[in-house]
Amino acid sequence: MGMTMTQKILARAAGVESCRAGELLMCNLDLVLGNDITGPVAINEFYKMGAKKVFDPAKVVLVPDHFAPNKDIKSAQMTKAMRTFAREQQIVHYYEVGKAGIEHALLPEQGLCAPGEVIIGADSHTCTYGALGCMSTGVGSTDMAAGMATGQAWFKVPEAVKVTLTGKLNPYVSGKDVILHLIGLIGVDGARYMSLEFGGDGVKEISMDGRLTIANMAIEAGAKNGIFPVDDVTRAYLAGRVTRPWQAVEPDSDAEYAREVVINLADVPLTVALPHLPSNTKPAAECADLAIDQAVIGSCTNGRIEDLRAAAQVLRGHQVSDRVRCIVIPGTQKIVRQAIDEGLVSVFIDAGAIFTMPTCGPCLGGHCGVLADGERCVSTTNRNFVGRMGHTGSEVILASPAVAAASAVLGHVATPDEVK
Numbered sequence: 001m002g003m004t005m006t007q008k009i010l011a012r013a014a015g016v017e018s019c020r021a022g023e024l025l026m027c028n029l030d031l032v033l034g035n036d037i038t039g040p041v042a043i044n045e046f047y048k049m050g051a052k053k054v055f056d057p058a059k060v061v062l063v064p065d066h067f068a069p070n071k072d073i074k075s076a077q078m079t080k081a082m083r084t085f086a087r088e089q090q091i092v093h094y095y096e097v098g099k100a101g102i103e104h105a106l107l108p109e110q111g112l113c114a115p116g117e118v119i120i121g122a123d124s125h126t127c128t129y130g131a132l133g134c135m136s137t138g139v140g141s142t143d144m145a146a147g148m149a150t151g152q153a154w155f156k157v158p159e160a161v162k163v164t165l166t167g168k169l170n171p172y173v174s175g176k177d178v179i180l181h182l183i184g185l186i187g188v189d190g191a192r193y194m195s196l197e198f199g200g201d202g203v204k205e206i207s208m209d210g211r212l213t214i215a216n217m218a219i220e221a222g223a224k225n226g227i228f229p230v231d232d233v234t235r236a237y238l239a240g241r242v243t244r245p246w247q248a249v250e251p252d253s254d255a256e257y258a259r260e261v262v263i264n265l266a267d268v269p270l271t272v273a274l275p276h277l278p279s280n281t282k283p284a285a286e287c288a289d290l291a292i293d294q295a296v297i298g299s300c301t302n303g304r305i306e307d308l309r310a311a312a313q314v315l316r317g318h319q320v321s322d323r324v325r326c327i328v329i330p331g332t333q334k335i336v337r338q339a340i341d342e343g344l345v346s347v348f349i350d351a352g353a354i355f356t357m358p359t360c361g362p363c364l365g366g367h368c369g370v371l372a373d374g375e376r377c378v379s380t381t382n383r384n385f386v387g388r389m390g391h392t393g394s395e396v397i398l399a400s401p402a403v404a405a406a407s408a409v410l411g412h413v414a415t416p417d418e419v420k
Helices: 005-014 038-048 073-089 103-109 124-132 141-150 175-186 201-205 208-221 232-238 305-315 333-341 344-351 401-410
Strands: 024-028 031-035 060-063 118-121 135-138 152-156 159-166 194-199 225-227 259-264 271-273 281-283 294-297 325-328 376-379 395-398
Touching: 005 024, 005 118, 005 135, 005 194, 005 225, 031 038, 031 103, 031 141, 038 073, 038 141, 060 073, 060 103, 103 124, 103 208, 103 333, 118 124, 118 141, 124 135, 124 208, 124 225, 124 232, 135 225, 141 152, 159 175, 159 201, 175 208, 175 259, 175 271, 175 281, 194 208, 208 225, 208 232, 208 305, 294 305, 294 401, 305 333, 305 344, 305 401, 325 344, 333 344, 376 401
Parallel strands: 031 060, 031 118, 118 135, 159 194, 159 259, 194 225, 294 325, 294 376, 376 395
Antiparallel strands: 024 152, 271 281, 271 395
């Protein structure tokens, strides 16, 4: 029996010829990631286990982004712990304010992820990097500590769900709509501890930013990881970013899958996920009765330049509703510069939105947009659980940047075509 993309990568990292779902493998790691919530915990565990030096200072990445810039004394202390550790260990890739960004937007941009690599991060959305054809997955802080010390991690080889994409996207429809549509089809546990492996002729219709969005939310379907094949779109993105050798994999023709889901991209509508699950999906056009108090455009899911362009296209020449706070959060410093150079920031400000620094901020109810009791937010983030962005009496509706921008203008859930 042949292997899936994920199985091939894990087998190679473990030094074995082949593997099957359910096997346990000890794999060599290409990258270990931590942020300002999980990193300090991992650092404590690192020293508790008696470790002295990280396995490779160039293969450990630390990014303060969740509560950065520091929102209070506690977050400042956590960032200080990371900064001290980075200096002591001579960590090559430590990104703080001024150089930092939202980790899952920053790492691909900086060329730290490449096809065929094995990456773990103490953050559940580490699965983002599968868009580049690598096996990346979230782990706990203890596993991160062990990874920093040894450069290895145990994996249970996952089964896989084959997601075949066909057709072409309709106007305004994006990767966010595709992944919300998929989660709506299979549920938040539809790929539990499985690999979501994307393929089909429709893959070429999705940009790299769109693929990063889709892979980012693989965890919202319960998946261990999400992964895309390497094609011309991937190679164009990697050119000039990744200079080290890399080796892509393809699934075998007789690879075994737990199930297959076929999605015609032409059938994917502008989609939202209503409270309080990412699987509670509905066409955006059917939700005009839902008034909103806030719109957030950003996060590790949708804070890339393509996302900001999509939002600006809708907001240009319009005003944010008087009843709505519209917050635009770029993913990295480079994206900030691009947004300035392209005139996008002026569009946002002219429309009455606020343009902030790169941060996870409101996504996890951190800062820069925490919700009060009874408030409702349309957000381009990835989770809408009870209390996710603030008070347990608040609500979050997940959407694409285009839908979030249109909703900000009209004061209720809306599609771009409704903004005249």
